Amino acid sequence: MNSEPHSSILSPNSTIGVLGGGQLGRMLALEARRMGYRILTWTGVDGEIGPAAMADEAIAKSFDDEAAFVAFVESVAAATVEFENIPRILLEQVADRMPLMPSAEAVAICQHREREKLFLEKKGFPCADFRIVDDAASLREGLDEIGSDTILKTAEFGYDGKGQRVTRPNEDAETVWAEFDTPRAVLEEKIALASELSVLVVRDGAGNCRSYDPAENFHRNHILDLSIVPARQPEALLAEAREVAIGVAEALEYTGVMAVEFFVDTSGRLLVNEIAPRPHNSGHHTLDACECSQFEQQLRVVAGLPIGGTGLLRPVVMWNLLGDLWPAPTQFPDWSPILETPGARLHLYGKAEARPGRKMGHATFLAETVEEVLAQVAKARVAFGLPTPE
Ligand SMILES: Nc1ncnc2c1ncn2[C@@H]1O[C@H](COP(=O)(O)OP(=O)(O)O)[C@@H](O)[C@H]1O
Ligand SMILES: [Mg+2]
Structure with a gap:
């Protein structure tokens, strides 16, 4: 591993660096601000600030910009990533200068399907x-x-x-x-899918580790559409998924928040699909429905604070709002069907233009039972012409 987990605690007002300028960094910045930390985002894209506008400061430069590197490493006390496709060499150079969580090596494994598969196979995790x-x-x-x-x-x-x-x-x-x-x-x-699950794990530098309740995920056009928590699957399978996810985090000596995506095949086999070395789209419900959100957990680990609880407070469904819902690239839909639903909350990412398939925001729906939440989601989705899986 390139970076030793730091034992020192970063005090509030410290600046934490984030590599990547998308919505995951934006939601991390919002949580960090609430807790009194500062965020400097290096977007990796020349010119455009986009969702990173929630950070205290943003460097809108590509990842090969040397002046941006100097400005970044001189301004932040520790760093993390919100996007896995950061050049490995850059991750190593950052890790030479400060604590980087997750480590360059963990990100390098997860950003490359060949390394990821070989890692899973070598460590004995079941996969296709x-x-x-x-x-x-x-x-x-x-x-x-x-x-x-x-x-x-x-x-x-x-x-x-x-x-x-x-x-x-x-x-x-x-x-x-x-x-x-x-x-x-x-x-x-190609697996005959019965369902897809994902499990978020948070693990700190001392090896303390917790998993979240697995999410049951539905994709449309290969893009995550809905995540349902708790997943409507047998308890034993869910327990196994949490155990495997923690095993993967331990095998990676992981620090921070990560997600393991699973396939469940028609014979009930649980297979690891892929690992995301960062907060995950299927974990957005944690902002509204869990003891501690995935973004707060990431901040806590990077700042050397104790990790928080992962308990689910209420059944929840997360619905990804894609650009397809926008009548025109800069014209927003009428959100009333979501906003009028008790327990529903709207999150938008501040992206300037909508495009089909682009993740523009998400909505979370909370109620007393999964059935009740799903009925509310289905009703709101009809207004947008979207079907809802059973
Ligand atoms: N081997 C497979 N068998 C069946 N479905 C698959 C398989 N690989 C991917 N898929 C489907 O495509 C989706 C996206 O694939 P994934 O490998 O997770 O890539 P990414 O999320 O990076 O686009 C999966 O969530 C699943 O629905
Ligand atoms: Mg995937």
């Missing part, structure tokens, strides 16, 4: 059968060996289903590989 592919011949071999439908995924920079394609056993490997146009990829068995 896979092969590493780097040319048409290895793709042909992988298709033959797995023998059923597969999903080909780029090793790097994939998100929200981007950089993925379903492959059939008899497809022409030369054509597929030429079209896919990536140096390395993971070919993965």
Whole structure:
């Protein structure tokens, strides 16, 4: 590991650096401000501040900007990431100068599907059968060996289903590989999904670790649509998911908040899909429905404070508000169907323009039972022309 977890406690008014300028950093900044900490965000994108506007300060420069690096490391007492695709070399350079949580190594594993899969396999965590592919011949071999439908995924920079394609056993490997146009990829068995779960874990520098109640996740067009907590799955399966997620955090010697995404197949097998080395979209409900939010936990770990409770206060559903709901890129929908629902709360990320598939905000719905919450969500979604899964 590059960075030793620091034992010192950062006092309020300390400045914490965040690499990445999206909504996760924004929600972290809002929690940090509430607790009296300062946030400096380095967005990694030239010019645009966007959701990072909630930080006390923002550096709107690309990650290869040397002056930005100097300004960042000279201004902050410790650093974290809100986005996993930060160049590894930059993470190592930051970690040489200050505590970085999570570590450069943990992020480097999770940002690269090949390293991630090999790590999971080596540590004995159950996952879908896979092969590493780097040319048409290895793709042909992988298709033959797995023998059923597969999903080909780029090793790097994939998100929200981007950089993925379903492959059939008899497809022409030369054509597929030429079209896919990536140096390395993971070919993965296509799982017959019964459901998808995710578990958030918080772990501090001393190894204290807690998991949250698993979320039951529904995707539309490969993008998270709804997270339901508590998940409507057998208790034993949920306990197993929490145990595996904590095991993954321990194997990574992880510091901070992370999420493990799981597949449950039609025979009830629990498989690790992927690991997010940061707060996660399926954990946004923790802001409104848990003892301590995932963003506050991240701040607490980076600041060397005791980790907080992970208990669920009330059943909750999180609904991702994508740009598709916007009548025009800068024209907001009428949120009344959400705002008029008792127990519902609206979170918007301050993005200047909506685009289809872009995560613009989320809404959380809380009630006494999951059934009641789902009925409220379904009713509000009808007004936006969206179906709701059973
Ligand atoms: N091997 C698989 N079998 C079945 N469905 C899959 C598989 N891999 C991905 N998916 C579906 O695609 C979604 C996105 O894939 P994922 O690997 O999590 O990538 P990302 O979230 O980075 O886009 C998953 O949540 C799942 O719904
Ligand atoms: Mg995923």
